[in-house]
Ligand SMILES: Cc1cc2nc3c(=O)[nH]c(=O)nc-3n(C[C@H](O)[C@H](O)[C@H](O)COP(=O)(O)O)c2cc1C
Ligand code: SF4
């Protein structure tokens with residue numbers, strides 16, 4: 001079986017998940033070709049070579065990031081139905097997040113892609129607040145245990161997985177897609193602290209939408225920001241400021257290693273119930289698969 005999995009990852013969490021899908025699938029002799037949406041270099045005439053198409057993305061304000069559904073609009077209408085699945089990655093296991101693929105689904109349905117299965121993995125926040133390394137590692141470890149179960153169930157045994165969704169929420173969250181109008185405006189006012197910046201150009205070179213440029217010794221920001229936070233998150237000197245969202249800024253990649261030491265959790269009650277539910281469901285599935 002050959003799968004093509006289109007993905008976007010702002011700060012690397014979704015990329016970790018899709019690479020795990022690819023690794024796990026290969027152990028079952030299933031090939032997953034990973035295609036980075038931001039590279040925009042996929043030849044759509046090759047779609048017919050595949051048995052299933054997947055989309056993976058981080059949830060942004062309950063929706064898929066704008067570049068994901070815009071990319072879906074580029075897909076041609078296929079002659080034969082093509083099975084479609086989604087992989088969502090987010091900071092919290094809220095049922096409202098499960099409808100984030102609805103818009104992309106509608107776009108692809110018109111092009112003969114038939115929705116089959118969807119998955120939601122919790123990975124640490126790159127916005128709002130920094131999860132502790134202990135929490136981040138638990139999320140990562142759980143994802144590593146869930147992926148082989150999902151891959152086997154779906155790609156080997158042919159059993160789809162459907163996330164629980166609330167009726168009509170898909171339309172409601174479409175109204176909440178603040179990011180689509182807010183991000184380009186907010187991204188125009190990003191600032192760089194000249195005293196802290198070491199001019200490594202990491203932010204300029206890694207922006208998926210080329211929103212940042214460095215001209216005549218000055219950083220300039222365009223109106224193409226999709227609020228992925230890659231620029232500020234990866235800045236080695238924490239010199240980046242993301243305007244209105246600056247108080248929610250998270251800087252520095254997570255270690256994803258067992259920290260082996262106590263760390264004060266400043267947000268122990270935030271979305272507590274949804275995390276309990278996620279780990280309970282995950283543990284049940286993991287123990288059932290043994
Ligand atoms: C602009 C923005 C909005 C977000 N909105 C949500 C949200 O609505 N729900 C949620 O659970 N996580 C939300 N997150 C957190 C990310 O989905 C989460 O950190 C994810 O793991 C990031 O994946 P990535 O590293 O592949 O970009 C948001 C992150 C950003 C940057
Ligand atoms: S990533 Fe940070 S240090 Fe590097 S150029 Fe950008 S703002 Fe400066």
Ligand code: SF4
Nearest residue numbers: 207225226228229231
């Ligand atoms: S400017 Fe920063 S947040 Fe906006 S799209 Fe580029 S990397 Fe992402």
